[in-house]
Amino acid sequence: MTFISVPAAVFRDGGNLTYFQVILGLALGKLFIAALLARPYYQSQGVRTAYEYISARIDPRTGEFSMVLGLILNVINTGIKLLTASLVLDVITDWGIPVCGLVIVLFSLLWSALAGLKTVIWTEFILFLVFAAGGVCALFYIAGTLEGSLADAFQWLGSQGKLVLFDFSLDPERRYTIWAGVIGSIGLSIAMGATQGTWQRVRACRSVEDAKKAYNFSALFYVLHLFILGTGLALAAFYHEHPLSADVIAELAKEPDRIFPHFIVTELPTGISGLMIASIFAAAISTQNSALAEAADVTVHHLYERFVKGASETHYLWVARLSIVVWSIVFLIAAVYFSRFSAEGLLDLTFRLPNYVYGPIFATILLARYGIGRFPSFVTGFVVSCLATAAISASNVSFFYWCHGSGLIMFFIVWALDRRPLERSDIVTLQARP
Numbered sequence: 001m002t003f004i005s006v007p008a009a010v011f012r013d014g015g016n017l018t019y020f021q022v023i024l025g026l027a028l029g030k031l032f033i034a035a036l037l038a039r040p041y042y043q044s045q046g047v048r049t050a051y052e053y054i055s056a057r058i059d060p061r062t063g064e065f066s067m068v069l070g071l072i073l074n075v076i077n078t079g080i081k082l083l084t085a086s087l088v089l090d091v092i093t094d095w096g097i098p099v100c101g102l103v104i105v106l107f108s109l110l111w112s113a114l115a116g117l118k119t120v121i122w123t124e125f126i127l128f129l130v131f132a133a134g135g136v137c138a139l140f141y142i143a144g145t146l147e148g149s150l151a152d153a154f155q156w157l158g159s160q161g162k163l164v165l166f167d168f169s170l171d172p173e174r175r176y177t178i179w180a181g182v183i184g185s186i187g188l189s190i191a192m193g194a195t196q197g198t199w200q201r202v203r204a205c206r207s208v209e210d211a212k213k214a215y216n217f218s219a220l221f222y223v224l225h226l227f228i229l230g231t232g233l234a235l236a237a238f239y240h241e242h243p244l245s246a247d248v249i250a251e252l253a254k255e256p257d258r259i260f261p262h263f264i265v266t267e268l269p270t271g272i273s274g275l276m277i278a279s280i281f282a283a284a285i286s287t288q289n290s291a292l293a294e295a296a297d298v299t300v301h302h303l304y305e306r307f308v309k310g311a312s313e314t315h316y317l318w319v320a321r322l323s324i325v326v327w328s329i330v331f332l333i334a335a336v337y338f339s340r341f342s343a344e345g346l347l348d349l350t351f352r353l354p355n356y357v358y359g360p361i362f363a364t365i366l367l368a369r370y371g372i373g374r375f376p377s378f379v380t381g382f383v384v385s386c387l388a389t390a391a392i393s394a395s396n397v398s399f400f401y402w403c404h405g406s407g408l409i410m411f412f413i414v415w416a417l418d419r420r421p422l423e424r425s426d427i428v429t430l431q432a433r434p
Helices: 002-011 020-043 050-057 060-093 097-114 117-145 150-159 178-192 196-203 208-241 246-254 256-266 270-307 313-344 346-352 355-369 375-394 399-418
Strands: none
Touching: 002 060, 002 208, 002 256, 002 270, 002 346, 020 050, 020 178, 020 196, 020 208, 020 355, 050 060, 050 196, 050 270, 050 355, 060 097, 060 196, 060 256, 060 270, 060 313, 060 346, 060 355, 060 375, 097 270, 097 313, 117 208, 117 270, 150 208, 178 355, 178 399, 196 208, 196 270, 208 256, 246 256, 246 313, 256 270, 256 313, 270 313, 313 346, 346 399, 355 375, 355 399, 375 399
């Protein structure tokens, strides 16, 4: 998603490099997850999901409610990522978003049947390196085809305001400021720590220290996002010298994220173009597989096993596979629906839509981490958090402030109603289920 949406955000009118501030926040967020959740997630015994951990730390009803929030977040995030890949395929084939999404979903189902979690993690790592190399190739290719000098290109980019890196404005309505980008992205990262995907990744490591190292080391890879930002600058300079046709400009007005796929298909040499397109689809399929595994895991352990207990592992495996098909359909419906908002830009859409639920999820994992609350106080805090999110969004405050704003309100309300000190014993030990 980043590989497509970030260059488009830099390229479009008024775009610049201020997304770099979000990169800083996301990198710091990885460090926070390692410090807050790696040890309790890895060392807890007798729990199989993040939501069972929340159940044990607060109470079962809160855990079930957090599961619903986690599934909603998974649908939103995966739907947007599926929309991104579908858009790329639509640029190539002109089949339309629904058909392109269906094709990707079908390949994702096949990959889900063949690959395990560790395969997905290694695939994501390799593809990230391929994307970084692709960004570098695009930069060098454009630099070699510019008619003017690089100095002239940077001078023009500066005159268009595209070289702005930091924005220290205190205006809460501005989206990409240092305050919104860094503080907001840290909050989003912590909220993502409450999901089953984070639980699975931590538990896939060999030790607590390995889990911490994995998240700390992953923060360093955000440096490579600088190449993706540079790709956006290169696209702006290239199409300043080689203006787009009226038809393409009209398409970009409706779907601005088409610009980099358009460049890949129409300008890059065939070999490089094919490799980058294949990598985009492989990443989309791998991402879908990870989201499907998360949803299926939660469906079986939290929903199905409640009604069908004591069945064989083979039985539960077939139920998981059936749930993967059902969730694939849900993700496809979400992607088609989100395509109605494509004109906003996928980058903004990626942060705005999940922020409607990030606040309560952010509060939930902090409450669970420190053993605060019971379901009645949790519900009270949740309602106030939702009202706060509605008020903040109606006031046109940047969506980067919604998560920690509404989340902290919920946290302190629940803490005030619960009237208990923070617990430091964050490890859960339950009797393992047969």
